[in-house]
Amino acid sequence: MIRGALTTLTCSALYGFALGSAHSELYATRNLVKFPLLIVITGVVCALAYWIVARAFAPMLSFQAVQRATGRLFHDMSVLLASLSPAVAFLAWTSRATDDGMLGSYDSFLAFNVAIVAVAGSLALLRQTRALFTQYGLAPAPAKLLVGLWLVLSLGVGGQAAFVMRPFFGFPATRGNTPPFFVGAEPDLRGATNFYEAVWQTIRRPRLPSWLDAGAREQKK
Amino acid sequence: MSTPAEQPLSNSPAGPDVPLAIARAPRRPALPLDPEFVDSALTNPLRAIDLTLAEADRVGASVVAGVALSRIAFILLVTSLLFAIPYGCVLSLAGWWKVVALTLGSTVICLPSLFVFSSYLGQRMRLEQILVLGFTIPAVAALFSFGFAPIVAFLRATMSEGDTQVPWRSISNVLLALSVLAGVVQLWRTWLAARNAAPSNLFAMVLLVWHAVFLHVLWRMGTVLHLGG
Numbered sequence: 001m002i003r004g005a006l007t008t009l010t011c012s013a014l015y016g017f018a019l020g021s022a023h024s025e026l027y028a029t030r031n032l033v034k035f036p037l038l039i040v041i042t043g044v045v046c047a048l049a050y051w052i053v054a055r056a057f058a059p060m061l062s063f064q065a066v067q068r069a070t071g072r073l074f075h076d077m078s079v080l081l082a083s084l085s086p087a088v089a090f091l092a093w094t095s096r097a098t099d100d101g102m103l104g105s106y107d108s109f110l111a112f113n114v115a116i117v118a119v120a121g122s123l124a125l126l127r128q129t130r131a132l133f134t135q136y137g138l139a140p141a142p143a144k145l146l147v148g149l150w151l152v153l154s155l156g157v158g159g160q161a162a163f164v165m166r167p168f169f170g171f172p173a174t175r176g177n178t179p180p181f182f183v184g185a186e187p188d189l190r191g192a193t194n195f196y197e198a199v200w201q202t203i204r205r206p207r208l209p210s211w212l213d214a215g216a217r218e219q220k221k
Numbered sequence: 222m223s224t225p226a227e228q229p230l231s232n233s234p235a236g237p238d239v240p241l242a243i244a245r246a247p248r249r250p251a252l253p254l255d256p257e258f259v260d261s262a263l264t265n266p267l268r269a270i271d272l273t274l275a276e277a278d279r280v281g282a283s284v285v286a287g288v289a290l291s292r293i294a295f296i297l298l299v300t301s302l303l304f305a306i307p308y309g310c311v312l313s314l315a316g317w318w319k320v321v322a323l324t325l326g327s328t329v330i331c332l333p334s335l336f337v338f339s340s341y342l343g344q345r346m347r348l349e350q351i352l353v354l355g356f357t358i359p360a361v362a363a364l365f366s367f368g369f370a371p372i373v374a375f376l377r378a379t380m381s382e383g384d385t386q387v388p389w390r391s392i393s394n395v396l397l398a399l400s401v402l403a404g405v406v407q408l409w410r411t412w413l414a415a416r417n418a419a420p421s422n423l424f425a426m427v428l429l430v431w432h433a434v435f436l437h438v439l440w441r442m443g444t445v446l447h448l449g450g
Contacts, residue, residue: 041375045371045375046371048367048368049368049369049372051368052270052274052367052368053365055271055274055275056274056275056403059271059274153372157372160375160376160379161375161379163379164379184379185381192385193380193381193383194376194379194381194385194387196387196392197385197386197387200386200387
């Protein structure tokens with residue numbers, strides 16, 4: 001179990017480093033601590049909810065078994081993301097070398113990382129569903145529902161934890177600044193002060209500040 | 222003693238080539254809860270959690286058989302009271318009672334109507350049976366709120382109180398709604414196992430209509446208690 005936890009922390013640190021490389025060495029090295037911390041905080045805050053949800057769908061799972069199962073979910077996801085770290089690092093370094101010093105390829109890099117986190121999360125989810133099915137004899141439907149609910153809880157809490165622990169990789173215009181280790185509830189570029197508001201604004205897509213918005217800058221010229 | 226799923230392959234109705242992993246035991250009707258287990262749940266919170274969340278079939282069977290109903294109802298009542306307090310404390314220390322008032326209060330207000338209407342329509346359900354079914358909602362909601370309490374505490378600690386489109390109280394309301402929904406789902410799971418307790422399916426119809434009254438009262442209670450912020 002300790003070995004598994006260490007693997008999770010190391011792999012998440014590797015992925016965090018690759019992600020932060022898109023901005024600067026400062027961000028990359030900070031992410032060595034931030035990413036494992038993100039996983040620990042999410043796991044600790046959700047531990048009780050994971051168990052209560054499991055009592056309703058899989059009574060045979062003890063508190064420890066639930067924590068082990070959710071731990072394996074994070075473990076698998078971290079290992080999968082770590083395997084993509086070289087690719088992420090390559091994209092990070094090349095976009096950093098060629099960006100315009102303003103927004104650069106921030107949006108496409110963000111989209112790529114959201115996609116690989118979604119793929120890695122889904123694969124880990126499928127594997128853990130199968131593991132619950134075979135190890136505890138849990139029927140497929142409740143196993144899927146249970147692991148799906150665990151994932152929703154993790155996304156809700158992990159998303160807010162990640163928002164508070166920003167920046168993981170900033171846009172190029174902020175290069176050279178030394179932001180605080182955690183930005184906390186400070187508004188982001190579009191004015192969101194928490195993760196859920198940021199998701200809402202991603203859907204609504206309000207304009208960026210004019211100094212960052214390429215379209216607005218063109219109009220001024 | 223081996224369960225049907227552990228029988229030798231040659232006894233499998235699907236033949237010897239079917240792997241054991243997909244052989245399913247036939248579903249047997251649940252037995253009523255052991256009165257000793259119910260008694261132990263009075264002093265052991267983990268067993269009270271199991272009784273509330275993990276034994277819907279057996280609670281349903283107990284409703285049909287009339288076994289230990291007063292004690293089960295009492296355990297559900299105490300669970301509703303105690304496990305909702307941590308979430309209330311997260312919302313505000315002075316308002317620690319508000320989640321209890323929301324879930325248990327709304328249920329207590331609406332339970333007489335369920336009893337009277339079902340009796341009026343000839344369903345002959347005993348008061349203890351109605352209490353066990355009714356208290357399932359606040360008990361399960363309290364346990365889910367107990368699980369969500371650390372999450373709401375974390376959100377409250379990390380989200381600003383100021384001008385924001387998605388305040389932490391909105392997320393809290395969603396989690397409370399999910400807790401109540403889980404209670405309603407558990408009530409129906411229990412009822413499916415207890416449907417022989419009523420002489421006809423009319424009780425299910427009464428229960429369905431009663432949900433509308435309950436949800437309306439719950440909504441109003443939430444507004445009165447200013448749980449929305």
